[in-house]
Amino acid sequence: MCKNESVHNLNFGDEKMSEKIYTDYFFDEPAYNTHDGGYVPLEAPETVPQPLGIPSLLKPVKETATDTYYEVVAQAGETQILPGAKTKTWGYNASLLGQSIVFEEGKHIHIDLINHLPELTTFHWHGLNVPGPYVDGGCHAPVYPGETKHIDFTVNQPAATLWLHAHPCPSTAEQVWHGLAVPVIVKDKIEAQLPFPRNYGVDDIPLVLQDRKFHEDNQWDYDADYDPDGVQGPTPMINGTVNPYFDVTTQRLRLRILNGANRREWRLHFDNDLPFTQIASDGGILPEPIKFTHLMLTCAERAEIIVDFGQFKPGDEVALYSDDVAIVRFRVHEFEPDNTVLPDHLVDIDSPEVTADAPVHHVVMSGMDEEVMMDDKKFGMQRIDAKQELGHVEYWDVTNTNEMHGGMVHPYHMHGTQFLVVSRNGHEPYPNERGFKDTVGVNPGETVRLKVWFDYAGVFMYHCHIIEHEDGGMMAQLEVVDSKHPQTYKLMDHHTLMKAFAEERGIPVEKLRLAGMSSYEKMNMEM
Numbered sequence: 001m002c003k004n005e006s007v008h009n010l011n012f013g014d015e016k017m018s019e020k021i022y023t024d025y026f027f028d029e030p031a032y033n034t035h036d037g038g039y040v041p042l043e044a045p046e047t048v049p050q051p052l053g054i055p056s057l058l059k060p061v062k063e064t065a066t067d068t069y070y071e072v073v074a075q076a077g078e079t080q081i082l083p084g085a086k087t088k089t090w091g092y093n094a095s096l097l098g099q100s101i102v103f104e105e106g107k108h109i110h111i112d113l114i115n116h117l118p119e120l121t122t123f124h125w126h127g128l129n130v131p132g133p134y135v136d137g138g139c140h141a142p143v144y145p146g147e148t149k150h151i152d153f154t155v156n157q158p159a160a161t162l163w164l165h166a167h168p169c170p171s172t173a174e175q176v177w178h179g180l181a182v183p184v185i186v187k188d189k190i191e192a193q194l195p196f197p198r199n200y201g202v203d204d205i206p207l208v209l210q211d212r213k214f215h216e217d218n219q220w221d222y223d224a225d226y227d228p229d230g231v232q233g234p235t236p237m238i239n240g241t242v243n244p245y246f247d248v249t250t251q252r253l254r255l256r257i258l259n260g261a262n263r264r265e266w267r268l269h270f271d272n273d274l275p276f277t278q279i280a281s282d283g284g285i286l287p288e289p290i291k292f293t294h295l296m297l298t299c300a301e302r303a304e305i306i307v308d309f310g311q312f313k314p315g316d317e318v319a320l321y322s323d324d325v326a327i328v329r330f331r332v333h334e335f336e337p338d339n340t341v342l343p344d345h346l347v348d349i350d351s352p353e354v355t356a357d358a359p360v361h362h363v364v365m366s367g368m369d370e371e372v373m374m375d376d377k378k379f380g381m382q383r384i385d386a387k388q389e390l391g392h393v394e395y396w397d398v399t400n401t402n403e404m405h406g407g408m409v410h411p412y413h414m415h416g417t418q419f420l421v422v423s424r425n426g427h428e429p430y431p432n433e434r435g436f437k438d439t440v441g442v443n444p445g446e447t448v449r450l451k452v453w454f455d456y457a458g459v460f461m462y463h464c465h466i467i468e469h470e471d472g473g474m475m476a477q478l479e480v481v482d483s484k485h486p487q488t489y490k491l492m493d494h495h496t497l498m499k500a501f502a503e504e505r506g507i508p509v510e511k512l513r514l515a516g517m518s519s520y521e522k523m524n525m526e527m
C-alpha cells in the first residue's frame with residue numbers, strides 16, 4: 001500500500017540504473033504528533049556545536065570461547081550537556097545513557113545487574129529473545145538499590161540493533177527520561193559477510209534520538225513536564241549530545257537509529273532529500289535494502305541505514321533533520337572512494353506457517369491521555385491477559401480505535417519475540433516492514449496483523465511504547481505456556497513496588513506520586 005513511490009534514474013559512475021526511492025513517511029499525517037494539543041515543537045539549539053557523543057563499548061569482565069560475562073551498573077551521575085551547570089542524569093556504566101553492549105549470536109551471556117541508583121529499577125532487554133519475566137527484565141524483575149541480580153541466557157537471534165532500558169511500573173517513563181537507555185548490538189556470521197560498514201565509532205554509529213526540556217541550572221524536571229500523552233522537550237538530544245556534529249571520514253556511514261524518546265515521533269530526512277538505504281529494522285536485516293528520502297520512526301523503533309557521502313567534498317556539511325529542525329550535522333572530510341553496491345537480496349526471512357486451529361488474538365489500543373487502555377482494561381501486574389503455546393505461530397490483530405483527526409499513532413511493542421508484520425487493514429505492510437520487528441506503529445482506525453511466535457516460555461508484557469501510555473495502563477501481559485513443562489511465576493504487584501519506591505524516597509506511600517498513577521485515578525481504576 002505504497003502511497004507515494006517514485007522511480008529516479010540514478011547514475012553510479014558509468015552504470016545507469018533505475019531504482020525505486022520511497023519519498024513517503026507512510027504513516028497517517030492527520031495523526032502525527034505535530035497535531036497534538038500538547039505538542040512541543042523541536043527548537044534548533046543555540047549552543048556551540050559539540051562532537052556527537054558515541055557510547056563506548058562495554059568491555060566484558062571475562063570471556064571464553066563460548067561464554068561472555070558482563071557487569072551492567074545502573075548509576076546516577078552528572079553530565080556536561082550544556083554550557084554551565086552539569087545535568088543530573090542516570091545511565092548504565094556511565095553517567096548518561098551508557099556503554100553500548102555487544103552480544104554475539106550463539107554465545108552464552110552472564111550478566112550481573114547492579115543497581116547503584118537511589119531507587120529500584122529493572123533491566124529490560126528490548127527486542128532480545130530471552131525467557132520471561134525475570135531475564136526479560138520487565139516489571140516483575142526489580143533490582144533494589146545496592147542489590148545485584150544475576151541473569152544468563154544464550155543469544156539466539158540474528159544480528160540487530162536492540163536496546164536496554166529501565167522498565168519498573170509505573171515509573172518506566174521517568175527512569176528512561178533520567179537516561180536509562182542504551183544500544184545493544186547483536187552480531188552474527190551472516191551480517192559479518194554482508195558489505196556493510198561495521199567499524200564502530202568510525203563508520204558504524206548508534207544514534208539515540210531523544211528530546212528534553214532543560215530547566216533552571218540545566219536540570220530536567222520530569223514532574224514539571226509531565227503529560228499523560230508522553231513527556232516531550234524542545235531540545236533534540238542525540239546520544240546525550242545537544243547540537244551535535246559528526247566528522248565523516250568514510251564515504252559510507254551506517255547509522256543505527258533508535259527512537260529513544262518517551263513520546264516523540266522522528267520524521268527523518270537529509271539536506272536536499274539525499275537518499276539513504278535502510279538495511280535493518282528492529283529485529284534484524286531486511287530481506288532487501290530499501291531506498292528512502294524520508295523515514296518516520298515511532299517510539300522504540302529502530303532502523304539501520306547506510307548514507308553515501310560520495311557526491312560531497314571535504315568541507316561540505318550535510319544535516320539530518322526531524323521535520324524542519326537539524327538534529328545532527330555531518331561534516332565531510334577526506335575519504336577513500338568506496339562504491340560498494342549492496343546486493344539486491346540481503347538475507348532470507350522465513351515466515352513460518354501459522355499453527356493449525358490456532359486462535360487469532362485481538363488487541364485493542366484505545367483512548368488518549370489518562371484514558372488509555374488495552375482491551376478496555378488498564379494493566380494489572382498479576383493478571384494474565386492472553387496465553388500462547390510455546391512454539392506455536394499465531395496471528396495477533398492489533399487495533400487502534402483512536403479517531404483519525406485528534407487521534408495518534410500508538411507504537412505497539414511485544415516483549416520476548418520478533419514478529420512479522422502481515423498486513424495493515426488487509427493491505428501490504430510498509431516496504432521497510434518485511435523484516436523482523438518488535439514494535440509497530442498502528443494508525444488510528446487501523447488493524448495491523450502480526451505473525452507471532454515465542455522460543456521461550458514465560459510471562460511477557462505487550463504495550464504501547466509511548467512510555468507514559470504504558471505507565472498509564474495501556475499495557476497487558478501474556479503467558480507463553482510450555483504444556484510439556486508447566487511453570488509457575490512469582491508475579492510482582494503494584495503495591496509492593498509502590499511501597500518500595502516510597503521507602504526509598506523516605507515518604508509515606510500515600511504521598512508517593514509516580515507517572516502513571518494519575519491515569520488510574522482519573523479512571524477510578526485500581527493499580
Ligand SMILES: [Cu+2]
Nearest residue numbers: 410464466469
Ligand atoms: Cu499509546
